[in-house]
Amino acid sequence: MIPVTKPFLPLQEEYQNYLTGIWKRQWLTNMGPLASQLEMELKKYLSLKHLLFVTNGTIALQMAIKALDLKGEIITTPFSFVATTSSIVWEGCKPIFVDIDEKSLNIDADKIEAVITENTSAILATHVYGNPCDVEKIEKIAKKYNLKVIYDGAHAFGVKVKDKSIFEYGDISICSLHATKLYHSIEGGLMITNNPELLKKIAFIRNFGISGYDTFSELGINGKNSEFHAAMGLINLKYVDEIILKRKLLTKRYEENLVNFKASRPLWHKYSENNGAYLPFVLESEELLLKIKTELDKTEIFTRRYFYPSLATALPYLNSTDMPITDDISKKVLCLPLFYDLTEEEVDWICRIILRIQNN
Numbered sequence: 001m002i003p004v005t006k007p008f009l010p011l012q013e014e015y016q017n018y019l020t021g022i023w024k025r026q027w028l029t030n031m032g033p034l035a036s037q038l039e040m041e042l043k044k045y046l047s048l049k050h051l052l053f054v055t056n057g058t059i060a061l062q063m064a065i066k067a068l069d070l071k072g073e074i075i076t077t078p079f080s081f082v083a084t085t086s087s088i089v090w091e092g093c094k095p096i097f098v099d100i101d102e103k104s105l106n107i108d109a110d111k112i113e114a115v116i117t118e119n120t121s122a123i124l125a126t127h128v129y130g131n132p133c134d135v136e137k138i139e140k141i142a143k144k145y146n147l148k149v150i151y152d153g154a155h156a157f158g159v160k161v162k163d164k165s166i167f168e169y170g171d172i173s174i175c176s177l178h179a180t181k182l183y184h185s186i187e188g189g190l191m192i193t194n195n196p197e198l199l200k201k202i203a204f205i206r207n208f209g210i211s212g213y214d215t216f217s218e219l220g221i222n223g224k225n226s227e228f229h230a231a232m233g234l235i236n237l238k239y240v241d242e243i244i245l246k247r248k249l250l251t252k253r254y255e256e257n258l259v260n261f262k263a264s265r266p267l268w269h270k271y272s273e274n275n276g277a278y279l280p281f282v283l284e285s286e287e288l289l290l291k292i293k294t295e296l297d298k299t300e301i302f303t304r305r306y307f308y309p310s311l312a313t314a315l316p317y318l319n320s321t322d323m324p325i326t327d328d329i330s331k332k333v334l335c336l337p338l339f340y341d342l343t344e345e346e347v348d349w350i351c352r353i354i355l356r357i358q359n360n
């Protein structure tokens with residue numbers, strides 16, 4: 001059996017060592033020493049000035065919307081994980097979808113201005129599969145119309161545009177450290193901003209709005225994370241370069257093997273490198289996709305239709321909107337197995353089967 005993804009796990013002894021420390025200190029959560037250490041080490045690793053370790057990527061999105069006091073309409077992409085849209089609705093705002101660019105699969109920045117109204121407060125865009133959005137164009141539009149920008153960088157750990165971390169763009173960026181992501185702390189998330197005042201506000205929001213021994217400054221929530229999660233994050237950070245390298249190697253292997261596959265790869269941002277978070281292919285037709293997926297399922301090679309269906313049509317709490325490019329792409333996109341333990345021999349085997357089914 002080959003799953004589409006498999007979480008990276010270090011040796012159990014390594015985690016055990018951290019547990020011994022936790023048992024000694026008896027400090028389990030609430031911004032403990034391991035959580036602080038993880039924030040410091042991640043800032044160093046990602047070359048960031050400010051960063052907060054939070055419960056998960058979804059709460060990070062919700063706290064970002066809260067921290068920026070967003071109201072009314074938020075422009076977003078229908079081609080993402082459901083949390084991108086649901087957090088907008090959860091915070092009492094209205095998602096306004098803009099179709100994606102058919103090459104990059106990110107929100108089409110050229111279509112944003114057309115949907116801006118006096119009720120628009122922000123743009124919430126996803127760096128899909130870790131491929132950076134057109135951040136410069138989005139920044140220009142945001143400035144022109146005085147809008148806030150949040151980036152869902154759940155897939156974008158370690159991604160840079162030229163030499164700058166992708167997380168430095170927008171008013172706030174978030175990342176997910178969920179077990180299925182490239183780099184994980186079992187459950188977890190990150191919030192990044194370049195604005196120290198905003199960071200302080202988010203730090204209060206993360207801790208119930210408590211700003212001192214007996215004072216409150218904001219409406220807050222419990223967005224903290226525990227020492228047990230931080231420990232996993234600290235250990236995995238030691239291996240993350242190796243993990244990314246292996247994923248890049250396997251990606252290259254797939255691409256070499258699949259030159260005759262009737263499918264295309266997303267067009268990557270010209271000043272950025274694929275971090276190997278996912279391995280999406282856009283197939284020639286949905287028919288070919290279903291044929292390949294069904295046969296692979298039978299062989300117990302599991303793939304995933306990530307993201308299908310379009311968020312503009314799938315959610316029972318929203319009216320459906322037609323997004324022709326997203327509707328088309330989401331029917332034809334398939335993510336192939338990619339994880340640290342996967343071997344080159346397995347990749348070769350998967351590719352042979354795919355080509356055989358296609359040519360049958």
Ligand SMILES: *Cc1c(COP(=O)(O)O)cnc(C)c1O
Pocket residue numbers: 056057058059080081083084126152154155176177178188189
């Ligand atoms: C995983 C994911 C999230 C949610 O992150 P969690 O840590 O699982 O809450 C949000 N957006 C995107 C694009 C994701 O892939």
